[in-house]
Amino acid sequence: MNRLVEKGFRPINSLNDPDDGHVWSFRQKLLLGFSPREYFRQVLHNRLNWVIALIFAVGLPLILYRYVMGLGAVTHASNDYPWGLFLGFGLFVMVPLSASGFLLGTAVELFGQSKFKPILHLALLNGLMGYSFAVVYLLMDLGRPWRLYYPMFVSWGTAAVLFLVGWHVAIYLSVQIMEVSESFFEWINWPNAKRFIKSGTIGLTVAGIILSTLHQGALGALFTYAPGKVHPLWYSQEFLWIFFLCSSVFAGLCMVIAVSTIVEKTMAWRCSRDFLENLEPITIGLAKGASMALVTYFVIKLIGIAHDNEWAYLATGWGAWFMLEMFLGVVLPIILFSIAIRKNSVGLVRFTAFLTVFGVAMNRLDTALISFNWNLYQEIPHPFELIISVTLFTLFVVVYRFILYRLPILYSWKTAPSAAYGTAAEEKLGPDLAPAPAYRSSSGPPRG
Amino acid sequence: MSRRRFLKATIAGGALALYSTKSALGMAEFGGYPEGMGVLVDLTRCVGCRTCEAACNREQGLPEPDLPFDDPSVFDQTFHGGTQKRRTDEGAYTVVNRYETKGSGGPVYRKIQCNHCNEPACLTSCFVNAYTKTKEGAVIYNQDLCVGCRNCMIACPFRIPAFSYSSAFEPRIWKCIFCYDTRLKYGKPPACVDACPFGTLSFGHRKTLIKIAHERIRSEPEKYVDHVYGETEVGGTSWMYLSGVSFDQVGFDSTLQHYPILDNAKSFLSTVPMILAIWPALFMGFHLLATGGKGEMEDKESQNGEEGRGE
Numbered sequence: 001m002n003r004l005v006e007k008g009f010r011p012i013n014s015l016n017d018p019d020d021g022h023v024w025s026f027r028q029k030l031l032l033g034f035s036p037r038e039y040f041r042q043v044l045h046n047r048l049n050w051v052i053a054l055i056f057a058v059g060l061p062l063i064l065y066r067y068v069m070g071l072g073a074v075t076h077a078s079n080d081y082p083w084g085l086f087l088g089f090g091l092f093v094m095v096p097l098s099a100s101g102f103l104l105g106t107a108v109e110l111f112g113q114s115k116f117k118p119i120l121h122l123a124l125l126n127g128l129m130g131y132s133f134a135v136v137y138l139l140m141d142l143g144r145p146w147r148l149y150y151p152m153f154v155s156w157g158t159a160a161v162l163f164l165v166g167w168h169v170a171i172y173l174s175v176q177i178m179e180v181s182e183s184f185f186e187w188i189n190w191p192n193a194k195r196f197i198k199s200g201t202i203g204l205t206v207a208g209i210i211l212s213t214l215h216q217g218a219l220g221a222l223f224t225y226a227p228g229k230v231h232p233l234w235y236s237q238e239f240l241w242i243f244f245l246c247s248s249v250f251a252g253l254c255m256v257i258a259v260s261t262i263v264e265k266t267m268a269w270r271c272s273r274d275f276l277e278n279l280e281p282i283t284i285g286l287a288k289g290a291s292m293a294l295v296t297y298f299v300i301k302l303i304g305i306a307h308d309n310e311w312a313y314l315a316t317g318w319g320a321w322f323m324l325e326m327f328l329g330v331v332l333p334i335i336l337f338s339i340a341i342r343k344n345s346v347g348l349v350r351f352t353a354f355l356t357v358f359g360v361a362m363n364r365l366d367t368a369l370i371s372f373n374w375n376l377y378q379e380i381p382h383p384f385e386l387i388i389s390v391t392l393f394t395l396f397v398v399v400y401r402f403i404l405y406r407l408p409i410l411y412s413w414k415t416a417p418s419a420a421y422g423t424a425a426e427e428k429l430g431p432d433l434a435p436a437p438a439y440r441s442s443s444g445p446p447r448g
Numbered sequence: 449m450s451r452r453r454f455l456k457a458t459i460a461g462g463a464l465a466l467y468s469t470k471s472a473l474g475m476a477e478f479g480g481y482p483e484g485m486g487v488l489v490d491l492t493r494c495v496g497c498r499t500c501e502a503a504c505n506r507e508q509g510l511p512e513p514d515l516p517f518d519d520p521s522v523f524d525q526t527f528h529g530g531t532q533k534r535r536t537d538e539g540a541y542t543v544v545n546r547y548e549t550k551g552s553g554g555p556v557y558r559k560i561q562c563n564h565c566n567e568p569a570c571l572t573s574c575f576v577n578a579y580t581k582t583k584e585g586a587v588i589y590n591q592d593l594c595v596g597c598r599n600c601m602i603a604c605p606f607r608i609p610a611f612s613y614s615s616a617f618e619p620r621i622w623k624c625i626f627c628y629d630t631r632l633k634y635g636k637p638p639a640c641v642d643a644c645p646f647g648t649l650s651f652g653h654r655k656t657l658i659k660i661a662h663e664r665i666r667s668e669p670e671k672y673v674d675h676v677y678g679e680t681e682v683g684g685t686s687w688m689y690l691s692g693v694s695f696d697q698v699g700f701d702s703t704l705q706h707y708p709i710l711d712n713a714k715s716f717l718s719t720v721p722m723i724l725a726i727w728p729a730l731f732m733g734f735h736l737l738a739t740g741g742k743g744e745m746e747d748k749e750s751q752n753g754e755e756g757r758g759e
């Protein structure tokens with residue numbers, strides 16, 4: 001796609017066709033301005049799509065198999081290990097990595113940090129995507145997924161932490177849908193709906209903070225029901241929810257850095273100049289926030305060990321694993337971030353962000369799966385379980401990319417009036433839209 | 449959203465918060481129903497005949513086991529590299545295991561089943577209230593509400609609830625229900641107690657059983673370990689055990705806390721209404737401080753919008 005844009009292709013980023021001023025049809029917007037044939041060629045041309053197709057070819061039948069034959073056919077989840085990879089990865093890893101929405105929402109909308117504005121919509125979308133897919137993974141894992149709404153409408157188990165998780169994720173999901181729908185309404189050209197959402201931004205943002213504080217913490221508090229089953233180094237009755245909440249801060253920030261890196265490398269054509277030019281200072285800014293949270297997390301983890309007097313465990317094999325997690329996911333990132341911030345090295349920040357995301361994933365998997373039943377026996381996930389988890393993650397990437405290609409997330413939607421186009425309109429459309437009159441002619445686009 | 453609707457929603461949310469805290473914390477002192485029944489299992493009397501397993505299987509209409517109930521070879525079965533013995537599952541609500549122990553002059557047999565906690569972790573961790581603690585002491589399960597999240601299995605300190613993983617359309621939790629529907633409700637002992645030929649199992653009021661247990665320990669101190677397992681473990685259970693060997697030798701978790709599992713989550717649960725109440729004002733305050741209440745952002749925003757649309 002980057003190459004097509006170099007050759008003069010202009011993906012749709014405005015209400016009207018800048019050449020003749022007609023309003024783009026929904027289908028044209030869906031196809032980014034290609035004809036169906038061109039679009040299909042472009043899809044086939046992308047090698048990543050072939051990999052995705054291969055993963056789906058293997059994974060989708062397995063998902064069907066799971067719904068026909070039951071969970072036992074595709075997982076090693078058992079009476080001793082009730083929660084496997086679907087929840088371990090899909091819920092406990094995806095949710096902290098999706099904290100970006102509320103963090104950037106707070107920074108931009110609430111604290112007025114407008115320098116983060118160009119990345120705000122990406123952060124909001126990242127939040128929405130992560131939570132949506134946490135629910136998708138949940139639907140895979142629940143014994144009776146068609147009863148997902150039961151805790152909301154049928155029977156209330158109000159004393160359960162999971163009840164909080166369910167309600168808050170459900171409410172927060174709707175908050176995030178509303179936040180992201182701003183871009184959607186722009187895209188489908190419903191200005192009134194957009195204005196309505198916009199008027200409630202502050203309310204939605206505050207709701208986002210409340211709900212995120214509670215359910216990020218609640219995911220940690222879930223494990224306080226399993227004292228003795230989770231290894232003491234990963235278990236802390238009083239602090240577990242604070243650990244989860246605090247680590248979700250740098251998890252979310254690093255996830256935005258990671259995603260924006262991928263976006264910049266693979267779909268620069270879809271990014272506005274505003275986004276691309278500001279990305280480096282934004283990345284450094286996010287890294288500063290993340291390293292604050294990392295230092296805090298490191299300190300409270302130390303307090304946690306001291307509070308429960310778990311020093312002796314550090315000398316065991318579990319302690320070595322724990323220290324490896326802390327080193328890779330917390331200490332090393334703190335060191336690398338501080339070097340990168342001082343040297344203003346965006347590359348190092350990005351590397352560190354990926355490392356931190358890995359560290360958070362490791363922490364959640366350690367808590368939910370690896371150190372769980374530490375004095376019983378180790379469970380290795382079923383190969384099908386792994387394949388389905390990867391398939392769902394691939395679906396996550398596909399949907400993520402589908403939205404980024406179309407909705408004004410990485411660029412801003414131009415609503416120039418149809419009457420004024422030509423030179424004046426091009427000026428207004430912004431410098432990122434390099435005028436390329438040759439391409440739109442009927443003779444057909446150049447192909448690479 | 450109109451002001452009235454906003455207020456309504458706030459009040460509803462607040463009420464929900466109040467309600468949830470109350471029900472969570474209100475149960476703090478619950479020590480079981482006063483007239484609750486229980487069973488005392490005396491491991492020194494068990495010979496591993498598995499009559500109880502057979503009686504349970506019949507009473508609950510569970511599937512035929514692979515090996516007959518009089519086949520002692522099941523005691524040699526181990527799982528997961530020899531680390532695990534038999535456990536309860538969708539085909540068995542109760543299981544008897546054999547343990548070779550030191551200083552007991554022979555193997556010790558232990559029957560496991562749901563211990564019917566006074567304040568069950570399965571119940572308090574269930575987000576749809578699929579579990580009920582009846583006044584007779586039984587912890588029963590309602591499959592019509594169960595979503596299949598298996599949090600109860602995470603929470604149960606005795607690792608009792610089992611899930612039918614092989615069922616795609618009607619998976620559910622399986623565990624001992626104290627023969628509630630067929631017997632306990634009518635004041636009758638569960639099938640396993642009725643069937644036991646050696647008096648290993650004694651049925652009665654939980655309070656009475658605790659007295660009996662301590663009486664047995666007092667009268668034969670050389671025969672018993674001085675501990676009634678289940679009297680205080682995780683806040684007390686309706687099923688309790690007496691043993692002649694230390695409990696951790698026969699597969700009991702001797703490290704369990706002596707207060708309900710729910711208490712572990714309380715410090716978090718109690719922050720919930722506080723965060724709901726404090727955060728809005730706190731962060732709106734931050735917002736006003738940070739932006740000077742001028743709403744700079746929105747102004748800029750609308751100007752940009754104007755620019756795009758106007759002219």
